[in-house]
Amino acid sequence: xxxxxxxxxxxxxxxxxxxRRHAARLAAVQALYxxxxxxxxxxxxxxxxxxxxxxxxxxxxxxxxxANKTLFVExxxxxxxxxxxxxxxxxxxxxxxxxxxxxxxxxxSVLRTASYELDHRYQVPARSLIKEYVRIADAFFSGKxxxxxxxxxxxxxxxxxxxxxxxxxxxxGSD
Numbered sequence: 174x175x176x177x178x179x180x181x182x183x184x185x186x187x188x189x190x191x192x193r194r195h196a197a198r199l200a201a202v203q204a205l206y207x208x209x210x211x212x213x214x215x216x217x218x219x220x221x222x223x224x225x226x227x228x229x230x231x232x233x234x235x236x237x238x239x240a241n242k243t244l245f246v247e248x249x250x251x252x253x254x255x256x257x258x259x260x261x262x263x264x265x266x267x268x269x270x271x272x273x274x275x276x277x278x279x280x281x282s283v284l285r286t287a288s289y290e291l292d293h294r295y296q297v298p299a300r301s302l303i304k305e306y307v308r309i310a311d312a313f314f315s316g317k318x319x320x321x322x323x324x325x326x327x328x329x330x331x332x333x334x335x336x337x338x339x340x341x342x343x344x345x346g347s348d
Contacts, residue, residue: 196240200227201248205282215253252289259288266328283310287326291333299330299337
């Protein structure tokens with residue numbers, strides 16, 4: 174009986190961590206959108222979000238959840254630093270005749286952030302990241318965009334992490 178409260182506490186802590194990471198990802202997508210639309214400097218947007226928007230007080234940013242600031246900063250800086258390489262990869266994998274630059278700004282922000290994470294945060298399973306960014310796309314779009322994000326991120330994951338999705342589909346190696 175003594176372990177039950179500890180187990181509940183551990184589960185609650187894990188849920189808080191998941192919620193904070195989700196909030197950081199959502200805020201990063203929104204910050205990248207703001208940077209692209211306004212031309213504001215990256216460091217200024219990171220400071221604005223860190224001081225006023227990702228602390229859980231702004232319901233429009235990160236669903237009002239307190240975001241993991243370290244992850245937020247890593248994503249915004251990483252995407253802006255690697256944007257050319259990210260866009261090049263996405264352009265190779267998009268099967269439609271559109272390019273990344275022709276996509277809606279928020280859709281670009283979602284795809285760039287997810288691609289960055291798939292390329293740099295191997296501790297997070299590819300399938301989890303894909304689900305997370307489809308969920309984020311779903312927060313902004315009600316049409317085909319979440320499916321587009323799912324399909325394109327599946328290709329990105331298979332390119333960057335060969336075999337990982339297959340191992341997750343068949344954890345025992347059986348069909």
